[in-house]
Amino acid sequence: MLGPGKADLLAGVRDTGSIAAAGRQMGMSYKRAWSLVEEMNAAFAAPLVQSSRGGAGGGKASLTEAGVRVLALYFRLLEKAETAVAPEVAELEALLKAAESDMSAGK
Amino acid sequence: MLGPGKADLLAGVRDTGSIAAAGRQMGMSYKRAWSLVEEMNAAFAAPLVQSSRGGAGGGKASLTEAGVRVLALYFRLLEKAETAVAPEVAELEALLKAAESDMSAGK
Numbered sequence: 369m370l371g372p373g374k375a376d377l378l379a380g381v382r383d384t385g386s387i388a389a390a391g392r393q394m395g396m397s398y399k400r401a402w403s404l405v406e407e408m409n410a411a412f413a414a415p416l417v418q419s420s421r422g423g424a425g426g427g428k429a430s431l432t433e434a435g436v437r438v439l440a441l442y443f444r445l446l447e448k449a450e451t452a453v454a455p456e457v458a459e460l461e462a463l464l465k466a467a468e469s470d471m472s473a474g475k
Numbered sequence: 476m477l478g479p480g481k482a483d484l485l486a487g488v489r490d491t492g493s494i495a496a497a498g499r500q501m502g503m504s505y506k507r508a509w510s511l512v513e514e515m516n517a518a519f520a521a522p523l524v525q526s527s528r529g530g531a532g533g534g535k536a537s538l539t540e541a542g543v544r545v546l547a548l549y550f551r552l553l554e555k556a557e558t559a560v561a562p563e564v565a566e567l568e569a570l571l572k573a574a575e576s577d578m579s580a581g582k
Contacts, residue, residue, distance in 0.1 A: 370567065413572050438570060445563035452559035456552035460477065463545060465520050 370408070375442045377404055378435055381417055387429045405429075412438065477515070482549045484511055485542055488524055494536045512536075519545065 380390025391401025487497025498508025
């Protein structure tokens with residue numbers, strides 16, 4: 369119900385104030401971005417994104433309180449996972465061919 | 476260089492003794508399974524899978540010592556990540572609509 373794509377989209381909505389713009393900066397179609405937002409809003413007890421479908425200028429959108437909270441939880445989750453597995457990542461990297469040791473750079 | 480697909484494929488090779496069979500049980504073509512194994516063997520300093528291309532009966536394959544170690548590291552990494560993020564997963568689940576609370580079951 370929440371993965372990297374949706375989390376990035378939420379962050380994009382927060383930063384751009386627009387679902388279309390958030391999707392665009394991820395190379396996502398307007399339709400796809402809206403569909404993901406609708407999925408998230410349907411999956412959570414409270415909607416994560418509030419929006420007004422706009423006219424000529426396009427609609428405005430922002431995160432709800434629940435959206436802010438979910439996004440913060442997601443980033444905290446990522447950070448804790450990354451910290452927890454750092455030793456294993458380092459061990460795996462040490463087993464790679466020298467030139468291929470770019471796993472932790474996987475961003 | 477290692478993700479769920481490749482790790483599952485390694486586990487499949489370990490369990491079936493065959494790259495083709497390991498791929499098959501993941502719904503993967505023979506060609507795709509071989510290509511992933513070749514990628515892994517090329518990425519790591521020591522190959523993870525040793526194999527003999529077989530005749531009529533198909534080749535046999537097994538994990539090398541490096542393969543066993545990498546797979547163990549990967550599973551330890553998953554386990555530590557899952558443990559580390561359990562509180563955030565629980566918090567996120569609590570924000571979902573009741574019927575959708577299946578995030579931790581995502582297996």
